[in-house]
Amino acid sequence: MSSNWVRYAGAFLASTLLTLTVLGISAIPTFAAPLQEEIAERMMELQSSDNRWISVDLTNQRLIAWEGGSQVYAVIISTGKKSTPTRQGVFTIKSKHRTDRMRGEGYDVPNVPYAMYYEGSYAIHGAFWHHRFGTPVSHGCVNVAVNHARWLFDWASVGTPVIIHD
Template sequence: MNSIMSLQWLRRSGKFLAGAVLTLTAFGIWVVPTYSTPVGELIAKKMMELEASQERWIQIDLKNQRLIAWEGGTQVYAIVISTGKGSTPTRPGIFNIQTKLAKSRMRGADYDVPNVPYVMFYEGNYAIHGAFWHRRFGTPVSHGCVNVAVNHARWLFDWASVGTPVVIND
């Protein structure tokens, strides 16, 4: 397994370590320090902190293809979603909504969709957004974004604000 494939395997397997400094050795092998905390532990800790607060936050459950809107430890909304397919997975982690747009054009190597509704970017080009082009919610089909039925996307868009935490777990 080459070093790029190793990094991809680590990321997909959930074994990628948050805060780790990766070092490429002279032998072409990436080294991960042993003092880093696994992402899963950081996610679990963050979820416990948010549940103990009164803060609004969004949980994306990749395994069960569910999005849950929380206010502290109280679930206020739960829906079936579609996250990234195997070749373009949705990455677990702790994020915050960075930008909200009522409509946006989504483009990639093999897609170009204008007027995507209720877009909330949480990291780079990754977003929670309405999807009018499919009804396969509950199945990973996206290019890494979190696809939500348009009516649910509108509710989330109105409920969440810039800065709202987004916790994505396996």
């Protein structure tokens, strides 16, 4: 290997790790993390576009609505507790429902407001049954205060990217 290539690769890796750290993504220098790489690449693509997209930060319990590289809305959320975690990944909003009934092991909640499903039964939705935002308490969904969920519901459309990361 040439020393120029090694310098270039080292500089690229350092720059990428710095960018990930600034974006709030865990920047662990490993090549065995394809999901983290996919998340980082997609976030960089979206930040250099004009597209609307949603970032869910599991570590800080924050949701940020973006238009390209500009933050347009930020809220404190509640994601999945340890026993029912919120999955990390790159998703898109598949369907939207003004209200929906959500059922699972140990819960059955009718009239859940402003549900936006992004993967199977996982959704970003309003939560009127608790006020513990900032703390992971859900069964894997992204809980948002109802007034914020309404804003997000009106702003996002089917197909809006949702990036969930540490």
